[in-house]
Amino acid sequence: MACAISEPWARWGCWRGWSRRSSSFLRPAARSAGGANRRAGDAPCRVLLASLAPLGLRCRLLRLRNALRQRQKEREMSLVDHVREAVASALGEMARAGELGDAGAGALDGATWLVERPKRAEHGDLATNVALAIAKRAGKPPRAIAEGLVRALAGGTVVASAEVAGPGFVNLRLRPRVFQAQIADVLRAGSAWGRAPAATGERVNIEFVSANPTGPVTVASGRNAILGDSVARLLEVAGHRVTREYYVNDRGNQVRAFAQSVRAASEGREPPEDGYRGAYVAELAAWLKALDPTLLAGGDPETLDRACVTWMLRGVPGSRTLPGIRPSLADLGVYFDVWFSEDSLYRWGAVPAVMRRLEDGGHLVEKDGALFFKAPDGALEDKDRVVRKSSGEWAYFASDIAYFADKIGRGYDRLINVLGADHHGYVARVRNALTALGLHEERFEALLYQLVFITKGGEALKSSKRAGNIITVDEVMDEIDEAAGRKGAGRDALRFFFLSRSANSNVEFDIELAKKKSLDNPVFYVQYGHARLCSILRNAEALGLRAGGDLEPLVHPDELAIAQKLGDFPAVVAEAARLREPHRVVFYVQELARDFQSYYTRLGDTDPILPRKSVTARPGWEASWNVPKTGARLAWIEAIRVTYAEALGMVGVTAPQRMDRPPEEADEA
RNA sequence: GCGCCCGUAGCUCAGUUGGAUAGAGCAGCGGCCUUCUAAGCCGCGGGUCGCAGGUUCGAGUCCUGCCGGGCGUGCCA
Numbered sequence: 001m002a003c004a005i006s007e008p009w010a011r012w013g014c015w016r017g018w019s020r021r022s023s024s025f026l027r028p029a030a031r032s033a034g035g036a037n038r039r040a041g042d043a044p045c046r047v048l049l050a051s052l053a054p055l056g057l058r059c060r061l062l063r064l065r066n067a068l069r070q071r072q073k074e075r076e077m078s079l080v081d082h083v084r085e086a087v088a089s090a091l092g093e094m095a096r097a098g099e100l101g102d103a104g105a106g107a108l109d110g111a112t113w114l115v116e117r118p119k120r121a122e123h124g125d126l127a128t129n130v131a132l133a134i135a136k137r138a139g140k141p142p143r144a145i146a147e148g149l150v151r152a153l154a155g156g157t158v159v160a161s162a163e164v165a166g167p168g169f170v171n172l173r174l175r176p177r178v179f180q181a182q183i184a185d186v187l188r189a190g191s192a193w194g195r196a197p198a199a200t201g202e203r204v205n206i207e208f209v210s211a212n213p214t215g216p217v218t219v220a221s222g223r224n225a226i227l228g229d230s231v232a233r234l235l236e237v238a239g240h241r242v243t244r245e246y247y248v249n250d251r252g253n254q255v256r257a258f259a260q261s262v263r264a265a266s267e268g269r270e271p272p273e274d275g276y277r278g279a280y281v282a283e284l285a286a287w288l289k290a291l292d293p294t295l296l297a298g299g300d301p302e303t304l305d306r307a308c309v310t311w312m313l314r315g316v317p318g319s320r321t322l323p324g325i326r327p328s329l330a331d332l333g334v335y336f337d338v339w340f341s342e343d344s345l346y347r348w349g350a351v352p353a354v355m356r357r358l359e360d361g362g363h364l365v366e367k368d369g370a371l372f373f374k375a376p377d378g379a380l381e382d383k384d385r386v387v388r389k390s391s392g393e394w395a396y397f398a399s400d401i402a403y404f405a406d407k408i409g410r411g412y413d414r415l416i417n418v419l420g421a422d423h424h425g426y427v428a429r430v431r432n433a434l435t436a437l438g439l440h441e442e443r444f445e446a447l448l449y450q451l452v453f454i455t456k457g458g459e460a461l462k463s464s465k466r467a468g469n470i471i472t473v474d475e476v477m478d479e480i481d482e483a484a485g486r487k488g489a490g491r492d493a494l495r496f497f498f499l500s501r502s503a504n505s506n507v508e509f510d511i512e513l514a515k516k517k518s519l520d521n522p523v524f525y526v527q528y529g530h531a532r533l534c535s536i537l538r539n540a541e542a543l544g545l546r547a548g549g550d551l552e553p554l555v556h557p558d559e560l561a562i563a564q565k566l567g568d569f570p571a572v573v574a575e576a577a578r579l580r581e582p583h584r585v586v587f588y589v590q591e592l593a594r595d596f597q598s599y600y601t602r603l604g605d606t607d608p609i610l611p612r613k614s615v616t617a618r619p620g621w622e623a624s625w626n627v628p629k630t631g632a633r634l635a636w637i638e639a640i641r642v643t644y645a646e647a648l649g650m651v652g653v654t655a656p657q658r659m660d661r662p663p664e665e666a667d668e669a
Numbered sequence: 670g671c672g673c674c675c676g677u678a679g680c681u682c683a684g685u686u687g688g689a690u691a692g693a694g695c696a697g698c699g700g701c702c703u704u705c706u707a708a709g710c711c712g713c714g715g716g717u718c719g720c721a722g723g724u725u726c727g728a729g730u731c732c733u734g735c736c737g738g739g740c741g742u743g744c745c746a
Binding site: 421451500583604 | 686691
């Protein structure tokens with residue numbers, strides 16, 4: 001289905017053919033969480049295998065590839081995996097020795113048991129509930145099994161000591177070497193740390209924002225944008241190939257009402273009954289008038305509709321009243337691969353085509369002069385839905401069905417829609433329609449988030465595009481930028497704010513509080529931590545001290561605990577991607593920041609990482625300074641920094657290299 | 670009425686396929702800067718996890734009912 005697109009905004013990459021190039025052109029280099037091919041892994045082998053090499057060689061290559069994969073797998077095994085393996089093999093020994101009763105090794109079959117981090121540090125580095133889990137099957141009390149396990153684990157290479165606790169938990173302390181190896185893992189992975197190999201997962205299309213192009217980006221749609229974009233980043237991190245898509249409703253009543261409001265504004269009239277009255281409407285009217293007076297003065301209404309949509313998306317150059325949907329989203333760090341025009345579905349005849357298919361399947365019924373989609377029997381939503389109004393116009397639902405059919409036809413394994421809770425009734429409708437068309441209904445996944453309540457000084461604020469009292473993401477970001485004295489601070493703060501809670505919880509956004517307390521945003525705490533790490537590394541370099549060497553001097557309990565926490569990162573990220581819950585990454589990085597800052601400040605003067613000026617002032621200080629220990633600690637710091645930066649990148653927040661002293665607190669008593 | 674989501678500290682929220690004494694930020698109180706960045710750190714106070722049953726070795730987490738809040742249930746999108 002080739003298309004000739006007449007909307008000017010379409011040139012920005014409406015269709016898949018151009019979208020990649022145009023989007024990479026538009027994306028600043030900062031797209032660190034993007035889908036670059038990293039960790040090529042066994043790619044060279046694959047290439048050779050595909051060639052016409054002789055059979056013997058191919059067999060050898062196959063073995064080599066498998067060996068490489070095995071090694072890769074081992075490398076990707078987390079600390080928990082290693083310990084789990086050690087526990088399992090200890091249990092195997094016990095079974096052979098008859099310590100697990102008649103069930104023997106079978107006691108483990110089908111049992112769900114965990115090796116996990118206990119909440120309290122006194123309970124060890126890791127703990128397992130396996131004795132509790134298999135006690136019934138083994139026919140022995142949990143504590144007896146636990147005691148046997150403690151004996152069997154003694155003297156291993158991973159576990160340093162083990163003890164029975166409570167009803168039968170086994171608490172484990174690990175050898176420092178294990179944590180030191182964790183640091184090496186992070187540094188080896190570098191910018192691939194926490195990521196699955198690229199393009200190994202599904203082809204995913206994620207549609208989000210898709211707000212009507214009749215107003216600027218509001219704080220409410222900001223939540224959609226930030227959530228959708230962060231989930232998209234996480235999916236890429238998890239190895240999926242992701243297309244980000246915005247469905248532009250550039251047709252229908254709302255666009256018409258909007259265009260008529262613009263025309264009214266240009267003539268100094270009140271907007272029509274269902275029209276729009278924000279300041280941006282007048283701004284757009286003035287801009288269009290200057291651009292081409294015939295547009296407004298009795299020109300073709302469709303051309304005017306189109307022009308309005310175009311400039312809403314693009315924005316009036318230099319205007320803060322009408323910055324444009326696309327630039328506003330870019331300021332939020334949100335970019336799309338595809339901007340899909342609803343109107344184009346009509347121009348290509350996709351809507352009647354898909355309706356014919358529904359009709360052939362007997363899924364349409366005519367009532368009161370309108371055409372309805374018949375809900376299938378027993379479906380979750382059992383009401384019939386209008387697809388063609390009695391006026392003869394297609395309803396939005398008709399083009400939506402065509403749109404979904406189109407997306408499925410493009411061969412995605414999964415279609416995700418990020419929707420506000422006020423649209424959740426829509427989900428069943430789409431599912432029913434896809435089922436009726438015999439399309440892959442199960443590939444459709446709705447990601448719902450609860451609504452944002454805008455308040456001002458504690459009072460509910462009814463914001464509506466039509467009334468024109470909307471709160472835009474731009475004004476919020478501008479305010480915070482100004483308060484923090486740094487461009488981009490508002491973006492980071494807004495993203496962090498929305499990502500600091502699960503999509504399932506309602507958010508109250510107090511516009512006054514957001515501006516006044518913007519510097520309390522935890523994002524700055526995390527960023528400050530990153531800047532501190534960078535600063536240490538900078539200072540080290542100036543002194544000629546380098547990260548690396550043997551990690552054995554790394555024995556401080558806090559340092560090892562943080563190293564262990566770094567090891568949690570890939571699992572946190574994988575879980576966040578699987579559940580589409582970016583807030584997990586945000587909470588993780590906040591914890592990491594807390595751990596590091598606490599350690600760092602408490603360290604104080606007692607055992608500084610870098611030599612003080614009083615030390616470096618003496619010539620030849622290097623001879624008395626513990627350089628190997630510093631090297632190990634710097635490696636540890638670099639590993640933390642990498643984890644910070646990766647985590648922040650995955651939720652679209654910048655990781656600044658330096659943050660200068662905070663702006664003076666203006667308030668005086 | 671029916672469907673989906675939520676109810677955890679004064680406020681805003683986390684809480685991994687059910688695990689040990691339920692956590693964090695903000696707010697409050699008390700301490701720590703001749704600085705490897707105080708946008709920081711340490712400490713204190715603060716809880717019938719909406720209520721009532723049930724499931725089990727064990728429930729904030731799973732099931733049922735009730736109470737309270739949000740959203741949906743348009744020939745609006």
